[in-house]
Amino acid sequence: MGTIVGAFAMSHVLGSPFGLEEQAERVFCGMRELGRRLRETRPTVLVVITSDHLNNFKLGEPMPFAIGTADIYTPYGDMGLSTEPIAGNAGFANGFVTFAAQRGFALAKPPRLRPDHGVMIPLGIVDPAREIAVVPLYVNTVYTPAPTPEQSWRLGELLREYVTNVSSGDERVALLAGGGLSHWLGVPEEGRVNEAWDRWFMDVLAHGQGQGLSQLTNEQILIDAGNGGLEVNAWITVAGAVPDATGECLFYEAIPAWASGMAGMSFNVG
Amino acid sequence: MAVVPRGINTLIEHLIDTPADRALIRNDPEVLFDRFEIPAEVRETLRSGGRDDLYRLGIHPNFVIKWLIWSGRPTMPFFPIDYYFARR
Numbered sequence: 001m002g003t004i005v006g007a008f009a010m011s012h013v014l015g016s017p018f019g020l021e022e023q024a025e026r027v028f029c030g031m032r033e034l035g036r037r038l039r040e041t042r043p044t045v046l047v048v049i050t051s052d053h054l055n056n057f058k059l060g061e062p063m064p065f066a067i068g069t070a071d072i073y074t075p076y077g078d079m080g081l082s083t084e085p086i087a088g089n090a091g092f093a094n095g096f097v098t099f100a101a102q103r104g105f106a107l108a109k110p111p112r113l114r115p116d117h118g119v120m121i122p123l124g125i126v127d128p129a130r131e132i133a134v135v136p137l138y139v140n141t142v143y144t145p146a147p148t149p150e151q152s153w154r155l156g157e158l159l160r161e162y163v164t165n166v167s168s169g170d171e172r173v174a175l176l177a178g179g180g181l182s183h184w185l186g187v188p189e190e191g192r193v194n195e196a197w198d199r200w201f202m203d204v205l206a207h208g209q210g211q212g213l214s215q216l217t218n219e220q221i222l223i224d225a226g227n228g229g230l231e232v233n234a235w236i237t238v239a240g241a242v243p244d245a246t247g248e249c250l251f252y253e254a255i256p257a258w259a260s261g262m263a264g265m266s267f268n269v270g
Numbered sequence: 271m272a273v274v275p276r277g278i279n280t281l282i283e284h285l286i287d288t289p290a291d292r293a294l295i296r297n298d299p300e301v302l303f304d305r306f307e308i309p310a311e312v313r314e315t316l317r318s319g320g321r322d323d324l325y326r327l328g329i330h331p332n333f334v335i336k337w338l339i340w341s342g343r344p345t346m347p348f349f350p351i352d353y354y355f356a357r358r
Binding site for chain 2: 190
């Protein structure tokens, strides 16, 4: 039996610090603290759950749920991020694809995956030394229709079952959701942040009531948290993997200049 | 939301896969527009339109952001990512 040793969630972008240096620093320090806590769990595998930004997926070939199944990845390098290769874990990823398929949940395996900032910004912060094998698990909310909260929660449940029942006995698995919170991007409302909704969302998770979030609809999330806010489905996936776990908000900053509610959480696992 | 005009998705997906061609947006956009058969009536919007103009054409919001960055008129200011990662 493998073990989920840690579960975390954070925004997967950074913005220009110029003119808001103190706020940017609070975000970055919060992210680094999240990373410190994640490394303390001594994971052997890190599952980064996030949405791609159509750098690896085509609009005409929807893959709402997908997973990287390689042993090595060359990052896409958007936002000026490094393209230095990172280690994957093909065995873990392919095993999960089979396990999920047997339970009626399809995970696509995109060819030539080059993780973009959705994976690489969180990873660059939590594992700067590149010591942990990464499995990119995509909840691709860039599609319409997007993966739903109910489906995302189910994916998390399956991930927990896979880790605890099937994966190698010495596997120590950390989960990290990337994305959110509320943001409107590439649309006329860009720059809006719904801090009240963001804090409500994190409060629900912090009290171990994430299952209730699986009953949200994407239509309501779009209204309350914007098109980018649909990325909270990655957070719901993590919550589905650690149901009833309480959590702690490590940082929150509403930053209209970055068009994002910037947030990070740590779940109390084990 | 409007239906995205012919060729735009294919054009932007080409530029995602072929970064070297992005310079054509500023230097010779007609080459790209011709190659991907972009309708004449939307070319000016692609050349000089803002976020909301592009969104009204029905372009996917993520593609709107990419197009504006490659065109040199991003909605958010550029910054060096090493501001953060150089001290990670």
